């Protein structure tokens with residue numbers, strides 16, 4: 001029996017989509033394989049999250065609830081996860097490769113002395129877990145055999161695991177031991193509040209199923225409205241290349257690539273983006289890539305599933321209008 005503990009990340013008292021994917025994936029896997037799956041929840045108010053975990057098919061939930069978890073603090077959260085992992089002794093501790101997952105996984109690994117395989121996009125279970133993860137800025141995929149090395153921490157890229165349809169279960173909750181938080185009062189900072197600057201009703205970039213992204217070929221910040229209009233029709237998020245971010249057209253939080261966000265949407269529409277390797281590093285695991293570029297030799301076409309050669313500023317309004325019409329007809 002392989003023992004898996006999944007850290008169920010939450011924002012605003014709701015389960016993160018990235019955690020939902022991992023919980024659902026392992027709950028379905030557990031129907032065919034000898035797996036014990038437990039979710040770990042840490043937060044100030046966990047009731048809604050517990051219900052959501054049940055809907056993801058995971059019954060066993062270890063909960064650490066308390067006001068000390070009200071605001072995000074990496075050391076306090078890591079301490080709680082260390083406590084949960086020490087109590088449960090899982091073979092694998094799995095987290096989403098979100099900003100929080102990336103922040104706490106190394107802290108937990110450091111405290112427990114466990115190794116970590118990060119940014120996994122696929123996994124397979126035989127006697128152990130085998131992982132697939134992009135390397136060399138996404139130029140190649142490495143298959144990593146755990147070789148029985150356990151316990152191990154694994155972070156999974158949002159949107160990367162194949163979609164599953166888990167069967168809801170009634171959660172069984174056990175209360176975790178409150179960790180000793182002494183020492184954390186000496187920390188240099190405490191994050192009081194995160195204020196997200198949200199433009200429109202778009203989903204967060206790393207969790208979006210569809211992303212419409214713009215580069216230098218969009219010519220200026222005023223033309224990003226064309227991307228926003230298309231994004232609204234598709235329920236997509238708007239991303240940008242570094243050239244667009246460096247020019248001050250979009251904020252850095254929307255940058256896709258090696259020094260920006262790594263995304264794995266079902267559909268990535270790259271508009272006026274050349275397809276530099278550092279950009280591809282952040283989006284090459286998208287399932288379908290559509291490129292609009294006026295240069296037929298632009299490198300983005302090498303990885304695009306569909307390409308339109310032409311002026312994005314002219315094509316985008318037509319595409320948006322046609323999609324609107326089509327969606328109206330099919331509704």
Ligand SMILES: Cc1cc2nc3c(=O)[nH]c(=O)nc-3n(C[C@H](O)[C@H](O)[C@H](O)COP(=O)(O)OP(=O)(O)OC[C@H]3O[C@@H](n4cnc5c(N)ncnc54)[C@H](O)[C@@H]3O)c2cc1C
Pocket residue numbers: 214215216217218240241242243244255256257258259260261271272273274275276277278279282292293294295298310311312313
């Ligand atoms: C260490 C390092 C890290 C980096 N990290 C990142 C990163 O995280 N993300 C990232 O994106 N880049 C990153 N870069 C930069 C990267 O190398 C490229 O410079 C950048 O991606 C180029 O952005 P772009 O494609 O928008 O611009 P360009 O390369 O200038 O391409 C613009 C494209 O738009 C097309 N075009 C022009 N006009 C139109 C039009 N009207 N309609 C349609 N197409 C048009 C052109 O044919 C061209 O292909 C990094 C670089 C380094 C060195």
